[in-house]
Amino acid sequence: MVCKSFTQSVPFNTPIQGGLQDGMSITVCGRVWPNADALEVNLQYGSDVILHFNPRYEGGSGFVVHNTNQKGVWGEEEREYKTPVPRGQAFALQILVTQESYKVTDTYKHRMPFSWVDHIYVFGKVELNLVAFQYLAVRNIY
Numbered sequence: 001m002v003c004k005s006f007t008q009s010v011p012f013n014t015p016i017q018g019g020l021q022d023g024m025s026i027t028v029c030g031r032v033w034p035n036a037d038a039l040e041v042n043l044q045y046g047s048d049v050i051l052h053f054n055p056r057y058e059g060g061s062g063f064v065v066h067n068t069n070q071k072g073v074w075g076e077e078e079r080e081y082k083t084p085v086p087r088g089q090a091f092a093l094q095i096l097v098t099q100e101s102y103k104v105t106d107t108y109k110h111r112m113p114f115s116w117v118d119h120i121y122v123f124g125k126v127e128l129n130l131v132a133f134q135y136l137a138v139r140n141i142y
């Protein structure tokens, strides 16, 4: 996949027309700056954060925080103790929407309806090269 379609300024915000559907995927490509402390990719409904995908690089070991923020209140964090999006390297993230969960680098069960998602927000010290929406042609693969 050719990921470098453009370099978009960050914070990046764009509407998702018609919301998300089961079987849809969102691709986010870029490169996290070597001195970044975190990256944030949010699927939002207004100011509510339905999916917060948040790789952090504090200290030596990196991890990813997944969470939901409803009416200004964060829920319980789900942490993935891996560094799937290392600093200084190009990345291609695919967020797949299924009936039960989002599948990014880990699985995050829905806490709010995915059909409510109305925009995607990307923030951090990151060069952002692509944000694309796809409907998978083959659905019965998971």
Ligand code: GAL
Binding pocket: 052, 054, 065, 066, 067, 074, 077
């Ligand atoms: C907070 C942080 C937020 C968000 C949240 C996720 O500590 O300030 O930006 O990442 O954790 O649980």
